[in-house]
Amino acid sequence: MTGPSEPVARWRAALAVYGKPRILGMGLLGFSAGLPFLLVFSTLSAWLTQEDVSRTTIGFFSWVGITYSIKVFWAPVIDRLPLPLVTRLLGRRRSWMLVAQLGIAAGLVGMAVTDPQLDLRGLALWALLVAFASATQDVAIDAWRIEAAPGSWQGAMAATYQAGYRIAILTAGAGAFYLAADIDWPQVYLVMAGLMGVGMVTVLFVGEPDVVVTSGTEQREQRVVDFLARSPHWPRRLQQITAWLLEAVVCPFLDFFARNGHLALAILVFVAIFRVTDITLGVMANPFYLDMGYTLEEIASVAKIFGVGMTIGGAVLGGVLVARYGIMRPLLAGAVLAAGTNLVFAWLATRSDPGLVGLAMTISADNLAGGMAGSAFIAYLSSLTNTAYTATQYALFSSLMTLPGKFIGGFSGMAVDGFGYVWFFVLTAIAGVPAILLVTYLMRVANVDRGVAAPERL
Template identity: 70%
Template sequence: MTSNSEVTDAGKRNWRAALEVYGQPRVVGMAFLGFSSGLPFLLVFSTLSAWLAQEGVSKTTIGFFSWIGVMYSIKFFWAPVVDRFPLPVLGRLLGRRRAWMLLAQCGLMGGLIAMALTDPTADLATLAWFGLLVAFSSATQDVAIDAWRIEAVAESVQGAMAASYQAGYRIALLTAGAGAFYIASGTSWPFTYFVMAGLVGVGMVTVLLVAEPDASKTAGSQPQEDWVVEHLRRHDFSPAWLHGAYGWVLGAVVCPLVDFFSRYGKQALIILLFVSVFRVTDITLGVMANPFYLDMEYTLAEIASVTKVFGIIMTLGGAALGGVLVVRYGILRPLLASAILAALTNLVFAWLATQNDPGTLSLALTVSADNLSGGMAGSAFIAYLSSLTNTAYTATQYALFSSLMTLPGKFIGGFSGWVVDNFGYVWFFSYTAIAGIPAVLLIVWLLYHDRRQRSAHEQEERTS
């Protein structure tokens, strides 16, 4: 949380000085790293779905391909390794953070080139394995970039770093979404993936130009909790390396979990359940979005212009609205409103699916409703996840939440093609709307619990 002194200092800062922070080399570099982080995401998700759909791959198979994105949902498991283990050669040359980033980017470039060289109609399984390599490398890069961002600048500059990252990330989404569609419409999908592989070089050059944070150069183990030190003192291990490894696991993985459950008690399970189901409705819909647009006979250029370029503009507008609502009404009420809207706007897709001759205007209206609610939900949800973390374990706990929030959606989304093939788009979009009900019910419970806590606290203050 921001202290009163920090607010006062921020208030004294004039506009010119505040804007000058965006000229700092590491803040500028963060935008290019954000581009590198955002580029691969759509290439193994909705853009890949469009390629497979045009190659005649069944909707069921396309749905199963969405499971490649599970890599983003389980990155928490290897995040401690990326966080603390220095690579043998690259680590000495570049430092721990930049070494991991460059290694991940090599995996990205190699995986995208391999995907471009693979024919989906002849060897679909091989394409899936190369897609898995891209997703794993991308998730690993995200862990390293997050660590670099936190360590590279002072806390007062973190807001500028986050804004710079988001700008680069959104440009990357446009590139891998609308850009890829425009290129594919004039050439071919394999050529498009060759171009995207070349754009990974933007991140590679950035890694070579930015400086390694001083914090990540520090050798030695990270500070451990008192109970970990005491636990290790009372338990002797042989050989000695096992003692160190056990302590490392306790400090890197167990401590953040123990801290979270100790702060929230039984409520922690409800919170984790809510985090896991909040994005089920939009992730499940996203798997079949591009195949749906193509089946409705929209051209690649129309899809790129409306759903990618115009859609991202609407998402940014929704995100700005969500941020204002959070400031005005707190986190939980805007979160409830966005959860309801996220489910209801899926029914707009069901309406579009019933149209015999839908025009571009109908598509724009559908995308507007979906992306405005999605942007609003994103702002409220990120604010909520951030409020759950302890500053002593911000990176690890946020990695856990960000992994958990996509895992159920990715799993359920794998069956989306089967639902479409067997029941059609209208029932599919209705089913995705129903999938949003658990999140709405859970946040109603969280609101009720929050009000009870506030009432109990106010009653305690009056009686004291």
């Protein structure tokens, strides 16, 4: 009796990656990363609205989310600074994750015991602690994800992370609303604080990754030592501070440009524009659903709950494709589908009575493509980092990948008012063409498929 054919065996091996302990642990860490997000945004807004807090004040509360956009500024600290006692017990990455999770839980408990009508400023400070600790946890989890698995597993790591994150978003969003219908909001936040225990227990059981510093990295950092040796007249304390700043802040950026040479700028441009097409569309998605006549209940059921399932399915598919074909080909397919599925929205906008079937078809296409593209893109970003500076470099990429889309998205309402929904969706599809061209260029010029030949580290 003959065994399975080679293609079938390869597909089985690609699917089997989801049974690896660290990939399963990644899903639980994704849940821990996603849980705090809505609790300082839309869920908090609902609580404040029921407490009769002014809409202006509620708007100011959204500023705590700036911490997620500026996490690159303290990422070098997470890369380099050991935490007393905890780092010795758990290692560099897990120690920062655990401390951040404790900070999130403490902040949520603080929010729960603070009355918005009596101490609104105190509530804002507790929310700021949650957001800061959450952004810190994101940096540490991203670094762990990249270092804990080889490149060929990064698609699956990204997929399980997205799945856990999306489930957490449902828990902190719809789940919190369901709870608030039976108990008061402070109790809801206490429940959410308790759920942070999922991440804490996971941190205790997953292993600390082994990090290998390349000779090129050691040589670049030796130049820092040589530079300071030529400045013996500097005070010793100044030499120590300068050495830390150069190694933690300057070296990560020099390393990226040294490793990628003339392709470095093209890569950064690609990172910046890859998500322009879906971020720009996303700004107008809910207004579009409402203008098409769908009810809030229909939007919640199809776009939110059903849509999350489709995103998770797309993420898993993306992880399998990365394990089977490497990163670049699924990345190109994701770029094409992310732009192309915007045309499905244009089709929906032309229908006079699309019904729920039309909405479900549109959501299915968009979220499947988005989930698949997300897994491939996260795997690609992971492949760009040097494990000596994982937290700093990935924080840079994750900040850069949303800025252009958020800026251009600010003009999306003007485009809808000026051209209508059909042409707006066509324009968002066209906005994805530069990313398609750039990934094609990078595949041809680099002549390498990142992640295929990555060494096993587990």
